[in-house]
Amino acid sequence: MINELENEIINCNKCSRLSAYIKLVALEKKPKYRDFEYWGKPLPGFGDPKAKLLIVGLAPAAHGGNRTGRVFTGDKSGERVFRALYEIGFSSSPKSESREDLVELKGVYITNAVKCAPPRNVPTIEEITNCSYFLNREIQLLTDLKVILTLGRISFEAITYVLNVHGKFSHMATYKVGKTTIIASYHPSQQNFISGRLTWEKWINVFKKIKSLLDSDNA
Numbered sequence: 001m002i003n004e005l006e007n008e009i010i011n012c013n014k015c016s017r018l019s020a021y022i023k024l025v026a027l028e029k030k031p032k033y034r035d036f037e038y039w040g041k042p043l044p045g046f047g048d049p050k051a052k053l054l055i056v057g058l059a060p061a062a063h064g065g066n067r068t069g070r071v072f073t074g075d076k077s078g079e080r081v082f083r084a085l086y087e088i089g090f091s092s093s094p095k096s097e098s099r100e101d102l103v104e105l106k107g108v109y110i111t112n113a114v115k116c117a118p119p120r121n122v123p124t125i126e127e128i129t130n131c132s133y134f135l136n137r138e139i140q141l142l143t144d145l146k147v148i149l150t151l152g153r154i155s156f157e158a159i160t161y162v163l164n165v166h167g168k169f170s171h172m173a174t175y176k177v178g179k180t181t182i183i184a185s186y187h188p189s190q191q192n193f194i195s196g197r198l199t200w201e202k203w204i205n206v207f208k209k210i211k212s213l214l215d216s217d218n219a
Contacts, residue, residue: 002109002141006044009115009134015127018042018116022066025117030063039069039099045111045138046071052107052146052214053090054139055081056155058187059114059123066117069099071110080188080203081110088207107214111138113158128158136162145180146217147210152187172206181213 013019026040043060057077060066064075072078073096085091085108092104114123114131123131135158139145150156156169159182167175173184185206192198 002045002049002138005134005137005141009042009044012042012115012134014130015116018114018118018123018127021119022062022116025062025066030067033063033067036067038067040066041069042115043069043071043112043117044115045109047105047109048107049109049142050107050144051105051109051142052144052217053109053210054142054145054148055108055110055151056135056148056159057110057112057151058154059112059121060117061121062117065112068097070096071112073097073099076190076193077188080193080200084188084204084207087204088211090207109138109142111135113155123154128154132158132162135159139163147213148180148182149206149210150182150184152185152189155187156182156184171202172209183210 022040026038029038043065057072060071061075064078065071065073068074072081078096082091082096083094086094090106090108096103113135114127115134118127139162148159150159153169160167163177165175165177165182167173169184171184171186175182186192186198188198188203
């Protein structure tokens with residue numbers, strides 16, 4: 001069951017560097033969040049166990065998911081993810097603010113390649129490899145899965161490693177693995193939007209393509 005895997009993730013301490021870092025961040029906090037009780041543990045995925053779409057990011061943000069206890073919640077990237085999911089009809093709300101809110105995802109599960117926030121947002125190869133076990137288990141447990149959306153190069157490489165796919169990262173690159181389609185996207189980071197690498201139109205078009213694929217599969 002996906003809930004059992006989530007508990008296993010929360011209790012993982014295999015990567016000593018990451019375990020120490022997320023606890024330190026939760027203790028020191030960001031000044032603007034000094035009254036916030038940080039999550040400060042490995043972060044499991046969130047969403048619909050019957051998901052047809054799996055979204056895979058890089059890792060929790062130190063003051064985003066590592067603070068709120070939910071993936072892609074509490075930072076700018078997360079705001080873009082949930083707004084897009086809402087516009088396409090995959091989320092009950094355009095905003096996800098905390099682990100305790102009532103947001104529901106419809107046919108979507110969101111996770112990260114690495115379950116702990118890494119220093120400078122850069123995990124080591126060993127840390128990515130350690131977490132590949134969890135990523136593989138998530139894919140196995142999401143038995144209705146049709147599409148995997150990877151956000152950024154590291155996420156794409158983590159997925160292709162787990163699924164033994166030979167592919168090259170580029171925005172909107174598409175690969176077929178059995179009945180599952182992998183779609184690569186630039187990460188919806190603040191940096192990518194400021195630079196113009198991603199615009200809202202380019203970003204929402206990723207989700208329109210996914211919806212089209214899922215609708216055609218259901219036809």
